[in-house]
Amino acid sequence: MKNKPVVKFLLRLFCFFVVLTVLDGVVGYMLRKIYFSQRVGQYSQTTYAIDSARQDIMIFGSSRAVRHYSPAIISKISGLSCYDSGRDGLMIPYSTAMEEIALTRHTPRLIILDITPRELGIDETKYVRLSILLPYCAQHKQFVKYIQEISPLEPYKLLSRTYPFNSSVFILATNALFSKSIKKDTNGYLPLEGHMTKTEMDDYNARMQKRYLKIKVRKEVAEDKAVGYFKTFLNNTVSHNIKTIVVISPTILKDPFYLDNQTVEKKLIIQIAAQYPNVTFLDYSADPRFNYHPEKFMDVFHLNKIGSEEFSYGIAHYIKDTLLKK
Amino acid sequence: MLFNSITFVFFYIIVTSLYFVFPYRFRWVILLGASCYFYMAFVPVYILILGFTIVIDYLAGIYIEEAKGLRLRKLLLLASLVANIGVLAIFKYFNFLNYNIDILSGKFNFHNPIPYLTILLPIGLSFHTFQAMSYTIEVYRGNQKAERHFGIYSLYVMFYPQLVAGPIERPQNILPQMHAKHPFNYNLMKAGLKLMLWGFFKKLVIADRLSIFVGSVYNNPELHNGSTIVIASIFFSIQIYCDFSGYTDIAIGCAKTMGFDLMKNFERPYFATNIQDFWRRWHISLSTWFRDYLYIPLGGSRGTKGRQYLNLFIVFLISGIWHGANYTYIIWGILHGLYSVAYLIIKPHLRNKSRGKNAAALVRAGNIILTYTIVTFAWIFFRANTVADAFTLIHNLKSFGARPFIGDGISNFAHSLLAILILFVVEYKMEYLPQKFNFYTSPNIVLRWGTIAFTVILILILGVFNGGQFIYFQF
Numbered sequence: 001m002k003n004k005p006v007v008k009f010l011l012r013l014f015c016f017f018v019v020l021t022v023l024d025g026v027v028g029y030m031l032r033k034i035y036f037s038q039r040v041g042q043y044s045q046t047t048y049a050i051d052s053a054r055q056d057i058m059i060f061g062s063s064r065a066v067r068h069y070s071p072a073i074i075s076k077i078s079g080l081s082c083y084d085s086g087r088d089g090l091m092i093p094y095s096t097a098m099e100e101i102a103l104t105r106h107t108p109r110l111i112i113l114d115i116t117p118r119e120l121g122i123d124e125t126k127y128v129r130l131s132i133l134l135p136y137c138a139q140h141k142q143f144v145k146y147i148q149e150i151s152p153l154e155p156y157k158l159l160s161r162t163y164p165f166n167s168s169v170f171i172l173a174t175n176a177l178f179s180k181s182i183k184k185d186t187n188g189y190l191p192l193e194g195h196m197t198k199t200e201m202d203d204y205n206a207r208m209q210k211r212y213l214k215i216k217v218r219k220e221v222a223e224d225k226a227v228g229y230f231k232t233f234l235n236n237t238v239s240h241n242i243k244t245i246v247v248i249s250p251t252i253l254k255d256p257f258y259l260d261n262q263t264v265e266k267k268l269i270i271q272i273a274a275q276y277p278n279v280t281f282l283d284y285s286a287d288p289r290f291n292y293h294p295e296k297f298m299d300v301f302h303l304n305k306i307g308s309e310e311f312s313y314g315i316a317h318y319i320k321d322t323l324l325k326k
Numbered sequence: 327m328l329f330n331s332i333t334f335v336f337f338y339i340i341v342t343s344l345y346f347v348f349p350y351r352f353r354w355v356i357l358l359g360a361s362c363y364f365y366m367a368f369v370p371v372y373i374l375i376l377g378f379t380i381v382i383d384y385l386a387g388i389y390i391e392e393a394k395g396l397r398l399r400k401l402l403l404l405a406s407l408v409a410n411i412g413v414l415a416i417f418k419y420f421n422f423l424n425y426n427i428d429i430l431s432g433k434f435n436f437h438n439p440i441p442y443l444t445i446l447l448p449i450g451l452s453f454h455t456f457q458a459m460s461y462t463i464e465v466y467r468g469n470q471k472a473e474r475h476f477g478i479y480s481l482y483v484m485f486y487p488q489l490v491a492g493p494i495e496r497p498q499n500i501l502p503q504m505h506a507k508h509p510f511n512y513n514l515m516k517a518g519l520k521l522m523l524w525g526f527f528k529k530l531v532i533a534d535r536l537s538i539f540v541g542s543v544y545n546n547p548e549l550h551n552g553s554t555i556v557i558a559s560i561f562f563s564i565q566i567y568c569d570f571s572g573y574t575d576i577a578i579g580c581a582k583t584m585g586f587d588l589m590k591n592f593e594r595p596y597f598a599t600n601i602q603d604f605w606r607r608w609h610i611s612l613s614t615w616f617r618d619y620l621y622i623p624l625g626g627s628r629g630t631k632g633r634q635y636l637n638l639f640i641v642f643l644i645s646g647i648w649h650g651a652n653y654t655y656i657i658w659g660i661l662h663g664l665y666s667v668a669y670l671i672i673k674p675h676l677r678n679k680s681r682g683k684n685a686a687a688l689v690r691a692g693n694i695i696l697t698y699t700i701v702t703f704a705w706i707f708f709r710a711n712t713v714a715d716a717f718t719l720i721h722n723l724k725s726f727g728a729r730p731f732i733g734d735g736i737s738n739f740a741h742s743l744l745a746i747l748i749l750f751v752v753e754y755k756m757e758y759l760p761q762k763f764n765f766y767t768s769p770n771i772v773l774r775w776g777t778i779a780f781t782v783i784l785i786l787i788l789g790v791f792n793g794g795q796f797i798y799f800q801f
Contacts, residue, residue: 005512020779027783128792150792153332162786169787170740203725211548
């Protein structure tokens with residue numbers, strides 16, 4: 001009877017784990033149902049991009065892709081269907097993952113990759129945020145290698161039915177509760193309403209100049225793995241013989257990357273893109289139509305609706321007049 | 327090895343199981359072996375540093391006890407303290423001192439020939455050094471008998487739950503427990519696991535969630551306006567509390583499951599009504615260490631008022647230096663020194679008359695907010711990467727009121743607010759309603775298990791599983 005408390009403990013622990021497993025399964029099932037029944041917001045946009053998008057023009061990238069490209073305008077001018085697969089806060093590894101899954105389904109005529117130089121810099125968040133792919137891993141095994149970038153143990157965490165929906169409850173709840181007031185994306189495009197003021201822009205400019213003085217002597221280093229993802233992205237376009245545009249979309253300050261120690265990464269983007277005959281590189285970061293125009297920006301990183309529509313017209317005309325005529 | 331890793335979960339299960347499977351006389355071997363493995367998971371070779379101080383202090387303890395004259399005892403104590411502080415100085419402060427010599431010699435156009443050391447700071451060095459020092463001091467004072475069992479003494483310094491970030495234990499509390507038999511205790515096991523679960527919640531759901539926003543602001547101080555900086559600073563004050571107290575809960579809980587009782591380290595510090603009260607609730611094991619081994623030997627509150635203020639200021643200055651070789655920590659310590667001295671000066675003039683219930687509650691709330699505000703202001707220096715960054719952040723506070731940056735999307739920000747709300751509700755209950763709503767210990771099994779299972783599910787849903795290490799590991 002000496003081991004009675006141990007046996008009691010182990011027995012109770014086992015029972016508790018059974019309860020926990022059942023609860024995890026039930027909560028996970030409910031979250032899955034809610035997640036995949038989303039009709040508005042970025043979850044539904046991502047689900048569509050992963051499972052259904054078959055447009056002629058596919059756009060990949062970060063929040064700057066989602067906010068800067070209007071597929072409706074691009075389709076109207078170019079005569080080709082278009083979908084925007086970008087996602088807030090995500091970077092080049094995500095773009096590559098989304099491209100890989102898209103290419104297993106169909107071959108678009110044109111791919112646009114919106115990129116910022118910092119995506120090739122050292123920043124672990126670009127991998128951590130790949131957790132956005134967790135809900136899709138059960139159906140799309142191709143994503144497992146991407147989520148292993150978060151941690152090698154990530155596939156094991158998927159044993160939990162709840163874990164794939166980690167950090168998504170707030171969005172799920174608001175999308176479910178206020179679905180009518182949430183604006184639906186237009187082929188992935190989610191424009192931003194509102195604009196910056198000149199004071200906000202000047203304040204940002206002053207702070208960036210100050211930052212530049214502090215960091216200009218810092219050695220810039222690109223991250224090999226991120227560069228590898230960028231090359232993989234372009235290699236995939238070559239192997240499928242798809243015309244591709246790599247774009248640095250407009251910025252509020254003129255070529256701000258030197259202010260933020262991203263010149264090495266920017267040069268790398270230009271250099272690598274130049275190695276691919278099917279790839280055109282477009283840089284709008286010094287475009288005077290956008291630089292120092294706070295009325296065209298929602299914040300320091302993103303164009304607003306007015307700015308993005310103007311930019312989309314420009315891109316669309318380029319596609320029509322230059323790329324499609326080649 | 328981080329507490330918030332899957333590796334630790336397996337490590338803990340194996341060590342605890344072995345601990346209870348083996349006969350009593352071998353248990354210290356299991357714990358010492360596990361502690362060595364735990365420590366060596368960071369930088370294996372640094373175990374030699376730990377070994378060096380363990381041997382020195384072990385011998386010092388025995389010789390101090392056996393020494394006849396006071397002078398010899400003092401000399402032996404001094405030797406032990408020099409060895410401990412020497413290790414700390416070399417590994418933690420050498421490059422900082424050299425950097426200052428560099429700057430100073432540059433002013434006089436003199437080339438400083440001393441090279442910098444290219445070494446990593448051994449993890450938790452300040453913690454186990456202080457714990458080792460408290461042993462020799464207590465033996466010297468006659469409050470503790472010298473430990474003759476080398477293995478047990480090593481375990482006193484290396485006990486893995488509190489090895490790298492405390493609580494900084496006293497020999498009188500922990501050494502007798504190392505000798506005692508700890509049979510499996512169902513209630514202790516239960517209580518320890520629940521405490522660990524709450525520690526994990528604080529770390530994964532609150533601290534690591536808040537760190538995402540805090541990091542994005544504090545690592546780019548020039549880019550953010552006053553409103554954003556205020557939010558980030560509030561977030562950081564909660565992040566560091568949950569990070570450190572979360573670690574402590576895991577450490578205490580982990581030790582408890584094996585029958586050990588470690589000292590309390592936190593007592594809901596943000597409910598403190600003045601700065602003195604704050605330091606009675608924050609990092610208690612360090613505050614009391616400084617009180618017993620620095621403040622009182624300096625003269626404490628004896629002597630003139632001026633002397634008392636100076637003693638207090640010195641303690642906080644040293645506390646700042648203890649945290650790290652960086653002027654940011656020194657300024658943080660100075661600020662707390664000034665706060666504490668200012669409080670001592672104004673304390674006799676504070677109105678102490680009884681008030682009505684509502685008025686008293688209002689005054690209490692005001693005091694809590696005021697204390698929290700000055701503590702949070704000091705955290706700016708603690709968290710900023712450099713002093714220049716801290717001043718940039720303070721300078722940018724002038725634009726308070728501008729639209730704040732909330733990060734990439736509302737989701738992380740909203741989860742942060744939710745995490746803070748949960749913490750506030752729980753801490754409020756613990757502070758003001760300790761006898762009510764004790765779901766974790768409810769006699770109703772459905773309620774009890776439901777609450778525990780719900781906590782686990784909340785960790786799975788809201789936790790950040792790729793957060794960094796515990797902030798206090800670096801000290």
